[in-house]
Amino acid sequence: MLCACSGEQFKFEDAPQSPESLATRDFSASGLSSRTGDWEPKLDDVQVDEAESTLKEALSLNYEEARALLGRLEYQRGNLDAALQVFQGIDIKGLTPRMTGAIVERTRQGKPRSKGDVIPSSVMSMHSVSLLLEAILLKAKSLEELGHFRDAAKECNIILEVVEAAFPSGMREGIAKDCKLLEVFHKVLELLPNLWKKAGFLSEAITTYRRVLVKPWNLDPLRIANVQKDLAATLLYGGVETSLPAHLQVWGSATPNGNMEEAILLLLMLMQKVAYGELKWDADIMDHLTFAFTVTGQFELLAGFVEQALPGIYERANRWYLLALCYAAAGRNKVALNLLKKVSGQSEAKHKPHIPASLFGAKLSSQDPKHALYGITFARNVIDLADQPNEHFKGQAHRFLGVCYGNAARVSISDSERALFHKESLASLNSATLNMKEDPELVFNLSLENAVQRNLDVAFDNAMMYSNMVNNDSGRGWRLLALILSADHRFKDAETILEFALDEAGSLDQLELLRVRAVLQIAQEQPKQAIETYRILLSLIQAQREPQSDLENEAKRKIEMAAWQDLATIYTKVGLWRDAEICVNKAKSVELYSPKSWHTSGLLFEAQSLYKEALVSFSIALSIEPDYVPSIVSTAIVLIRLGNQSSLPIARSFLMNALRLEPMNHDAWRNLGLIAKMEGSSEQAVEYFQAACELEMSAPVEAFK
Numbered sequence: 001m002l003c004a005c006s007g008e009q010f011k012f013e014d015a016p017q018s019p020e021s022l023a024t025r026d027f028s029a030s031g032l033s034s035r036t037g038d039w040e041p042k043l044d045d046v047q048v049d050e051a052e053s054t055l056k057e058a059l060s061l062n063y064e065e066a067r068a069l070l071g072r073l074e075y076q077r078g079n080l081d082a083a084l085q086v087f088q089g090i091d092i093k094g095l096t097p098r099m100t101g102a103i104v105e106r107t108r109q110g111k112p113r114s115k116g117d118v119i120p121s122s123v124m125s126m127h128s129v130s131l132l133l134e135a136i137l138l139k140a141k142s143l144e145e146l147g148h149f150r151d152a153a154k155e156c157n158i159i160l161e162v163v164e165a166a167f168p169s170g171m172r173e174g175i176a177k178d179c180k181l182l183e184v185f186h187k188v189l190e191l192l193p194n195l196w197k198k199a200g201f202l203s204e205a206i207t208t209y210r211r212v213l214v215k216p217w218n219l220d221p222l223r224i225a226n227v228q229k230d231l232a233a234t235l236l237y238g239g240v241e242t243s244l245p246a247h248l249q250v251w252g253s254a255t256p257n258g259n260m261e262e263a264i265l266l267l268l269m270l271m272q273k274v275a276y277g278e279l280k281w282d283a284d285i286m287d288h289l290t291f292a293f294t295v296t297g298q299f300e301l302l303a304g305f306v307e308q309a310l311p312g313i314y315e316r317a318n319r320w321y322l323l324a325l326c327y328a329a330a331g332r333n334k335v336a337l338n339l340l341k342k343v344s345g346q347s348e349a350k351h352k353p354h355i356p357a358s359l360f361g362a363k364l365s366s367q368d369p370k371h372a373l374y375g376i377t378f379a380r381n382v383i384d385l386a387d388q389p390n391e392h393f394k395g396q397a398h399r400f401l402g403v404c405y406g407n408a409a410r411v412s413i414s415d416s417e418r419a420l421f422h423k424e425s426l427a428s429l430n431s432a433t434l435n436m437k438e439d440p441e442l443v444f445n446l447s448l449e450n451a452v453q454r455n456l457d458v459a460f461d462n463a464m465m466y467s468n469m470v471n472n473d474s475g476r477g478w479r480l481l482a483l484i485l486s487a488d489h490r491f492k493d494a495e496t497i498l499e500f501a502l503d504e505a506g507s508l509d510q511l512e513l514l515r516v517r518a519v520l521q522i523a524q525e526q527p528k529q530a531i532e533t534y535r536i537l538l539s540l541i542q543a544q545r546e547p548q549s550d551l552e553n554e555a556k557r558k559i560e561m562a563a564w565q566d567l568a569t570i571y572t573k574v575g576l577w578r579d580a581e582i583c584v585n586k587a588k589s590v591e592l593y594s595p596k597s598w599h600t601s602g603l604l605f606e607a608q609s610l611y612k613e614a615l616v617s618f619s620i621a622l623s624i625e626p627d628y629v630p631s632i633v634s635t636a637i638v639l640i641r642l643g644n645q646s647s648l649p650i651a652r653s654f655l656m657n658a659l660r661l662e663p664m665n666h667d668a669w670r671n672l673g674l675i676a677k678m679e680g681s682s683e684q685a686v687e688y689f690q691a692a693c694e695l696e697m698s699a700p701v702e703a704f705k
Helices: 021-030 046-061 063-077 078-089 092-106 125-146 150-168 178-198 202-214 223-236 259-275 283-296 299-307 316-329 333-343 355-366 369-385 395-409 416-430 440-452 455-467 475-487 491-504 505-522 529-545 550-573 579-590 595-607 612-624 629-640 645-661 668-677 682-697
Strands: none
Touching: 063 078, 063 125, 063 629, 078 125, 092 125, 125 150, 125 178, 150 178, 150 202, 150 316, 150 595, 178 202, 178 223, 202 223, 223 259, 223 283, 259 299, 283 299, 299 316, 299 491, 316 333, 316 369, 333 355, 355 369, 355 395, 369 395, 395 416, 395 440, 416 440, 440 455, 440 475, 455 475, 455 645, 475 491, 491 505, 505 529, 505 550, 529 550, 550 595, 579 595, 579 612, 595 629, 612 629, 629 645, 629 668, 645 668, 668 682
16 A cells, blocks of 8 residues: 655755745844854744744644754754754654554555545644654754764664554555655664764664664665675674574574674675676675685685676686685695686786786795796796886795795706705895895795705894794794704704793694704603603693694694604614504504605614515605605615615615705715715715715704795
């Protein structure tokens, strides 16, 4: 049934064509300012009564309607204080039940009324109801402009309660869209939550948004979408946790649990509308969804929505870059690198270079030596193509270039190429310092690369500088410092550093530092102390079994596995075969396909002179990781111990392969010397032994990384 809106359809923008009232004239004459915030009335009762009398006579209005219209006139003139004074004379509390009853009676849906079924004259007309509700809204807007947001919200809430009482289940579709009541009410639905937010009452704002969405109020789809988006943004960024009330928890176990889940559900609904063409693409929705999925770690889901975006929304290169960010955050670096290679590929050669994508490709490549050459290409592209606005990227590009050169040197099979890469690595890192002297990551990279190249003094200075930059709050910095000291055979100083670091480090770094301390104790031939340190380490890991992030859980698993492997090595050296076997099995239970676990198992067999079984274990380790240098060297050692002259050439080839992969491996050089001695090449054996001795003197207790 259409709304029985009678009389003139007033608009906020258009003043009615009526004679200027006495009150209006007197307001102007008295010099009342609408912007001063002065709440003291400057009108006497005689002036207001005369104005009301004039309006009643001109428009045949009652007392409340006359004040409503007069207040609207003052609001349109910008006299906010005067408008408020007039609006405050309306008895809203007393009129609320009458307005609710009038709305119910005038919009009743059912059989047509008979001739005798006449609406009582005491029931207000819809025109009167609309005029009074408009007056309340204008009063709220006046309060808002004067900075009284909470009072304004309370006024708007009156309108919401009146309409909700009249339509407890929401508005029917039969209500005319051009009805003044509907227009006022829809403006209130948009204004009220914003007023609560301005007043700092975010919980009330969220409650109001929910009240708007849970019932049908004949809002158009765009307005509903805006309310959903605003509610999602408030839930995400408001910092106030508000659970759904009991009457809204209608989905059982699928009910959103907390602000984040509710916001994501709203945003997914909006994205579905965009996908179906019900809404135009809105970058704000995607930004909110990106934030929500990032906080919750749902990066692959986010990538799916980036892929669903229609062509033209994102430039092709930028889409690949965003997808690469998502997949890299999800731990799928290989997929991310493949996408970044497309950005730098031939298909994009005619387009403007995408510098951030190339820089990100260099960063990802620097994390894996296998992709070092790709990283060099990415970093070179940034350095060569960066224009003046992107000049600041060059420092980072030089840093990643230096790291990639260092990684390339570690996997290079050519001595000359390896020497060149080492030289370029330090040159690039030093170039980066020209623009990034205060970057702790750069200082760490410089320390690490100098340590790998056995420039221990420079490495030590940079490691100390890095620790000072991060305020002693970096486990990897302390670890590197301890390893540098161990390479200089300053074991006591290294232990002192670790003792200090253990008090400052976080839980995960503390586990890694404890393991380094145990390795230092093994190097000093202190097996009992090392076993006790490992016992403490494993106890801490056991005590921290509560669910954590995937990255932290994976890191703890690796530390636990390394601890069992090291314990197995200790027990093997002291001849406790059974204990060593238990530790090896523990390590394999953590990760069966670990080359070091099988290598440790081979060392146990070798110590028991079970050479065939040892070779099988070393072979399994090499089948898992063909370039695993410790197993390559150990295989050669077993072949030497077999004492068969025909096996010496095979052992030599294994050792040469190990040196190709790791030129500073002193064990490989020492065993090459043994082979040369067994073959009668004394001079060559001396050279090999000398090289082994020099390298061992500068070898850390564990590889630099």
